[in-house]
Amino acid sequence: MKTEGYKFTEKNVSSNKVYQKELVDLGARGVPTFLIGNEVIVGFDKNRIVNLIDYKIIKCPTCLKRMRIPKNKGKIKVTCKECNTKFIVKS
Ligand SMILES: [Zn+2]
Structure with missing residues:
Protein backbone atom coordinates (compact mmCIF):
# COMPACT_ATOMS: atom_id res chain seq x y z
CA MET A 1 0.00 0.00 0.00
CA ASP A 54 -12.51 5.96 -3.98
CA TYR A 55 -9.45 7.55 -5.45
CA LYS A 56 -6.65 6.42 -7.62
CA ILE A 57 -2.99 7.21 -7.81
CA ILE A 58 -1.64 8.74 -10.96
CA LYS A 59 1.77 10.04 -11.90
CA CYS A 60 2.57 13.43 -13.32
CA PRO A 61 3.75 12.85 -16.90
CA THR A 62 6.52 15.42 -16.47
CA CYS A 63 8.04 14.98 -13.02
CA LEU A 64 6.47 11.58 -12.16
CA LYS A 65 5.21 12.86 -8.85
CA ARG A 66 2.39 10.69 -7.52
CA MET A 67 -0.95 12.28 -6.81
CA ARG A 68 -4.45 11.24 -5.89
CA ILE A 69 -7.49 11.85 -8.05
CA PRO A 70 -11.11 10.90 -7.40
CA LYS A 71 -12.38 7.79 -9.17
CA ASN A 72 -15.14 7.54 -11.77
CA LYS A 73 -15.50 11.25 -12.44
CA GLY A 74 -14.81 10.98 -16.15
CA LYS A 75 -12.04 13.08 -17.62
CA ILE A 76 -10.61 15.54 -15.17
CA LYS A 77 -8.04 18.29 -15.46
CA VAL A 78 -5.13 17.94 -13.13
CA THR A 79 -2.45 20.47 -12.29
CA CYS A 80 0.72 19.04 -10.80
CA LYS A 81 1.57 20.80 -7.57
CA GLU A 82 5.22 20.02 -8.06
CA CYS A 83 5.93 21.26 -11.58
CA ASN A 84 2.63 22.92 -12.60
CA THR A 85 2.13 20.65 -15.60
CA LYS A 86 -1.52 20.62 -16.61
CA PHE A 87 -2.90 17.42 -18.05
CA ILE A 88 -6.15 15.55 -18.48
CA VAL A 89 -6.72 12.06 -17.11
CA LYS A 90 -9.59 9.65 -17.24
CA SER A 91 -10.60 8.89 -13.66
ZN1 LIG B 1 4.79 17.28 -12.13
Whole structure:
Protein backbone atom coordinates (compact mmCIF):
# COMPACT_ATOMS: atom_id res chain seq x y z
CA MET A 1 0.00 0.00 0.00
CA LYS A 2 2.84 2.34 0.85
CA THR A 3 4.74 1.81 -2.37
CA GLU A 4 1.56 2.46 -4.37
CA GLY A 5 1.08 5.74 -2.53
CA TYR A 6 -2.17 4.94 -0.75
CA LYS A 7 -2.93 6.62 2.52
CA PHE A 8 -3.78 4.31 5.38
CA THR A 9 -3.54 3.89 9.10
CA GLU A 10 -1.76 0.82 10.36
CA LYS A 11 -2.93 -0.73 13.63
CA ASN A 12 -0.71 -3.37 15.09
CA VAL A 13 -2.97 -5.86 16.85
CA SER A 14 -0.16 -7.89 18.35
CA SER A 15 0.90 -5.08 20.65
CA ASN A 16 -2.34 -3.23 21.32
CA LYS A 17 -5.38 -4.60 23.15
CA VAL A 18 -7.71 -1.87 21.86
CA TYR A 19 -6.84 -2.78 18.27
CA GLN A 20 -7.31 -6.46 19.09
CA LYS A 21 -10.83 -5.71 20.26
CA GLU A 22 -11.54 -3.65 17.13
CA LEU A 23 -10.48 -6.62 15.04
CA VAL A 24 -12.75 -8.96 16.99
CA ASP A 25 -15.63 -6.47 16.71
CA LEU A 26 -15.20 -6.47 12.94
CA GLY A 27 -15.63 -10.22 12.98
CA ALA A 28 -12.26 -10.64 11.34
CA ARG A 29 -10.12 -13.59 12.28
CA GLY A 30 -6.85 -12.92 10.61
CA VAL A 31 -4.36 -10.33 9.65
CA PRO A 32 -3.93 -8.33 7.62
CA THR A 33 -7.49 -7.05 7.83
CA PHE A 34 -8.47 -3.98 5.88
CA LEU A 35 -11.33 -1.68 6.76
CA ILE A 36 -12.31 0.57 3.89
CA GLY A 37 -15.46 2.52 4.54
CA ASN A 38 -17.75 -0.18 5.91
CA GLU A 39 -16.15 -3.04 4.03
CA VAL A 40 -13.99 -5.52 5.86
CA ILE A 41 -11.41 -7.41 3.85
CA VAL A 42 -9.42 -10.16 5.48
CA GLY A 43 -6.16 -10.89 3.74
CA PHE A 44 -4.31 -8.84 1.20
CA ASP A 45 -6.77 -8.90 -1.67
CA LYS A 46 -5.22 -6.12 -3.68
CA ASN A 47 -7.84 -5.92 -6.44
CA ARG A 48 -10.72 -5.67 -3.99
CA ILE A 49 -8.88 -3.12 -1.91
CA VAL A 50 -8.04 -0.92 -4.88
CA ASN A 51 -11.63 -1.17 -6.14
CA LEU A 52 -13.01 0.00 -2.80
CA ILE A 53 -10.75 2.97 -2.48
CA ASP A 54 -12.51 5.96 -3.98
CA TYR A 55 -9.45 7.55 -5.45
CA LYS A 56 -6.65 6.42 -7.62
CA ILE A 57 -2.99 7.21 -7.81
CA ILE A 58 -1.64 8.74 -10.96
CA LYS A 59 1.77 10.04 -11.90
CA CYS A 60 2.57 13.43 -13.32
CA PRO A 61 3.75 12.85 -16.90
CA THR A 62 6.52 15.42 -16.47
CA CYS A 63 8.04 14.98 -13.02
CA LEU A 64 6.47 11.58 -12.16
CA LYS A 65 5.21 12.86 -8.85
CA ARG A 66 2.39 10.69 -7.52
CA MET A 67 -0.95 12.28 -6.81
CA ARG A 68 -4.45 11.24 -5.89
CA ILE A 69 -7.49 11.85 -8.05
CA PRO A 70 -11.11 10.90 -7.40
CA LYS A 71 -12.38 7.79 -9.17
CA ASN A 72 -15.14 7.54 -11.77
CA LYS A 73 -15.50 11.25 -12.44
CA GLY A 74 -14.81 10.98 -16.15
CA LYS A 75 -12.04 13.08 -17.62
CA ILE A 76 -10.61 15.54 -15.17
CA LYS A 77 -8.04 18.29 -15.46
CA VAL A 78 -5.13 17.94 -13.13
CA THR A 79 -2.45 20.47 -12.29
CA CYS A 80 0.72 19.04 -10.80
CA LYS A 81 1.57 20.80 -7.57
CA GLU A 82 5.22 20.02 -8.06
CA CYS A 83 5.93 21.26 -11.58
CA ASN A 84 2.63 22.92 -12.60
CA THR A 85 2.13 20.65 -15.60
CA LYS A 86 -1.52 20.62 -16.61
CA PHE A 87 -2.90 17.42 -18.05
CA ILE A 88 -6.15 15.55 -18.48
CA VAL A 89 -6.72 12.06 -17.11
CA LYS A 90 -9.59 9.65 -17.24
CA SER A 91 -10.60 8.89 -13.66
ZN1 LIG B 1 4.79 17.28 -12.13
